[in-house]
Amino acid sequence: MSRSKVSDFVLDEVTEHVYIREVYGKTLVELGSKYPDLVVLDADLTVSTKTNLFGKEFPHRFFSMGVSEQDMMATAAGFALYGKIPFASTFAVFATGRAWEHIRQSIAFPKLNVKIVSTHAGVTVGEDGATHQALEDIALMRVLPNMTVIVPADSVETEKVIKTIIEHKGPTYVRLARPKFPTIFKKSYGFEVGKAPVLREGKHVGIFALGIMVYESLQAAKILEKEGISASVVNVSTVKPIDVQTIVEIARLTGAVVTAEDHSIIGGLGGAVAEVLGEYCPTPMKRIGMKDRFGTSGDGMKLLEYFGLKAKNIVQAVHELLEFNSNRKSVGL
Amino acid sequence: MFEKTKEISVLKEVARNVRIDLLRALHHAKSGHTGGSLSSVEILVTLYFSELRHDPTHPRWEDRDRFILSKGHGVPALYSVLANAGYFPREDLMTLRKPGSRLQGHPEYDLDIGIEATTGSLGHGLSASNGIALAAKMDGKNIRVYALLSDGELQEGATWEAITTSAYRKLDNLCAIVDRNRFQNDGAMDKIKDIEPVADKWLAFGWEVEVLPDGHDFSSLLGAFDRARRTKGKPFVIIANTIKGKGVSIFENQGKYHGVAPTDDELEIALNELGEAA
Missing domain, CATH: 3.40.50.970 (Thiamin diphosphate (ThDP)-binding fold, Pyr/PP domains)
Structure with missing residues (x-):
């Protein structure tokens, strides 16, 4: 494992x-x-x-x-x-x-x-x-x-x-x-503008997240680990200026990227990471977030579930992505 | 060179030079707002050559009064006034609206040439003036803040948010001036979206209001600024009735010169009328 x-x-x-x-x-x-x-x-x-x-x-x-x-x-x-x-x-x-x-x-x-x-x-x-x-x-x-x-x-x-x-x-x-x-961080956590700290380092998939989705991503990584999939989790708390170096390093290491945000996948973190990777390191990716739609009333945290913004949704996206990558490999791409 | 004065003949001569310089700059740039620059000239000359405490050789002096051109499109007049006051060389006016020039089409925050705020989008300047006035009061500084608004700008909802704030906060260190030239980009204001009764509106919003029948008359402007300075407990607005395109017969009250620069022929006519050889 x-x-x-x-x-x-x-x-x-x-x-x-x-x-x-x-x-x-x-x-x-x-x-x-x-x-x-x-x-x-x-x-x-x-x-x-x-x-x-x-x-x-x-x-x-x-x-x-x-x-x-x-x-x-x-x-x-x-x-x-x-x-x-x-x-x-x-x-x-x-x-x-x-x-x-x-x-x-x-x-x-x-x-x-x-x-x-x-x-x-x-x-x-x-x-x-x-x-x-x-x-x-x-x-x-x-x-x-x-x-x-x-x-x-x-x-x-x-x-x-x-x-x-x-x-x-x-x-x-x-x-x-x-x-x-x-609360996911110890008091010793240090924040620096423009630095995206790697919270877990794994080689199969890179999960870039922000806000509440950092917690969901850490949960997803734990589930994945039990399945034998090791995931990197990066807290992209500074969306701008974005940490190009870390994003590219993790993408190179894993060859599969998932983004997670409580925001539209258009123009948000998903968009920002896609821009970086498209230019410096094209990598297959999935974006978890609000998919070009408005929200609705309901209990706030339960809405994460309603809109597919939970750890299990990240896990599923990782599965789909890894399957996509292995299909590509099998046809020699 | 710069010297403050209440001598009307001197102010008139400054205004004449300011008009000549701004028209040459607009002509050279081949675009820009002629009408609303000319209507503001006496207001700006009164401020910079008589009313404001400022020092063109020390533009970052902490205790200077602040002037915010909320009607940013009128900036050729402000650049011309600043150049004539000595903030930068008059020759620089010929760089108006050119790439890389400090004299952009609308003013950009640049203290070294006397530009106190970035404006051009209407409905921002009075709020920014409120912020400066509030900060000055907090620090117990005897700084006064002046904001020049266009009358078209009173169609912006955000302007009324700001007007409400100034009065509620009792900003008696703030003086607004409305350049009431009665024209906006698309034509005469009373044919588009009339804003009358202007004075009653400001009064109802809690301001001390003074209406100047002739916003080009220096003695009226000097008197109004003097009363503004002595008014306590509320902000003061001067509604200056002006003539769009003032000073050049072919531009006066002609809506089409709102956003158009003088042609070669028009510049020649203008300079002749202003007593300057083309």
Whole structure:
């Protein structure tokens, strides 16, 4: 049986589930004292995004902008023009969709130091339904020059990401979600912008994932291991700038790639990895994610199952991919 | 060279030079917004040659007042004013709209030439001005922020989000100016989507409002900016009734010159009217 090597910053077992947006709010509070120039803006979702925690501690540096996402983004740009470090938060669908052109013109193009941290991305929003489930936000932010795009996988990474980006100059988009995420990393996990850590190293298939799908991918790798298939699992938390080197290395090692995301497979992680591999290392791949469709109401985590975004779906994709590869080999391709 | 003044004859001469320079730049570029540049000239000259605390030799001076050209398409007038104030050589105006030039078709954030924000898409500039004004207040800085909006820009919903914010936040360090020239890209505003009653709308949104019947009259502009500075507790808007294409008879109130540069013949007529040999 072929075994894969598990990175030493991955917990052996999940013992807690945490709201990563709450970690965001608490981290803002922690950073508030250290960074007097930190200001936080929100568009009437302060309790949901957890920016209200910062607002309670630092009311004079907290700006509840009302239901005005475009105004919020360009106001954040003004704060950055002055020299402040603005964090602007709301639901992902409004942050990136409603205010996209304000972000493009007033933040990304002039390279302003605005941190857009959205919550409630993906189908895991749940009962609020398709109107509130951003499945395009990674694509919308990734296409903007100068924009850094980060999707943390758990509470440990969320805290590290927020503490890192406050020091990282330039426009940054961070995508958070609504439900509790299983904590998969030890405290020793280190986040670095642009580095995609390999969480497991296996030679048969490379699974690239982000957000909640990193946990599902680790679960899938365990199932595969029992079947004698060793899988690499890579946390592509920085979607942009994407870690081309790691992606190509894993693709070369495995010759089979699966991507997994709670986002449209068009323009998201699946698209980003396909772009890299198409150019540097063409590799057969399968994309797990939302397949050109909108979401629906339902329990957030159960919707992952409903839309085929669980470990078992990744396992199935791996089977299909490996079968495809072996069929190709048998006809001499 | 740059010297601040309230001397109207001096301001008039600056305005004449600014018009000549911007028309030559537009003519050379063979494209750009003639009408809305000419309508803003006196507003910009009053700001840069009298009202703003700024220093063209130290464009990054921390305590400078800020000016945001929310109507970014009018930037030929701003470039011309900045060049005449000494932010960069007047010859550079001939690089307008050329690849690699700092003087792009719409303004791009570039403090060293006095451009405080990237604008051109309408409905952004007042929000950005609010952000600067809020930050300055937070720091207890005596910085004033000025934003020039087009009247067409008042058709953008996002502008009203910003107008609401300025008033709610009591930004008395903020002064907006509306260049009310009554034309937009497709023609006369009252034939497309009338925005009247403009003054009543700003009033209802909680602003101190001053309407200038003649937005090209320097003494009215100086007086209005003075009252804006002395107004406490709320933001101040100057609705300056202007003439699109002001200063050149063939361009005045001609909607078609919104986004068109002068031809050779038109430039010659314009320069003659402005008392400058072509």
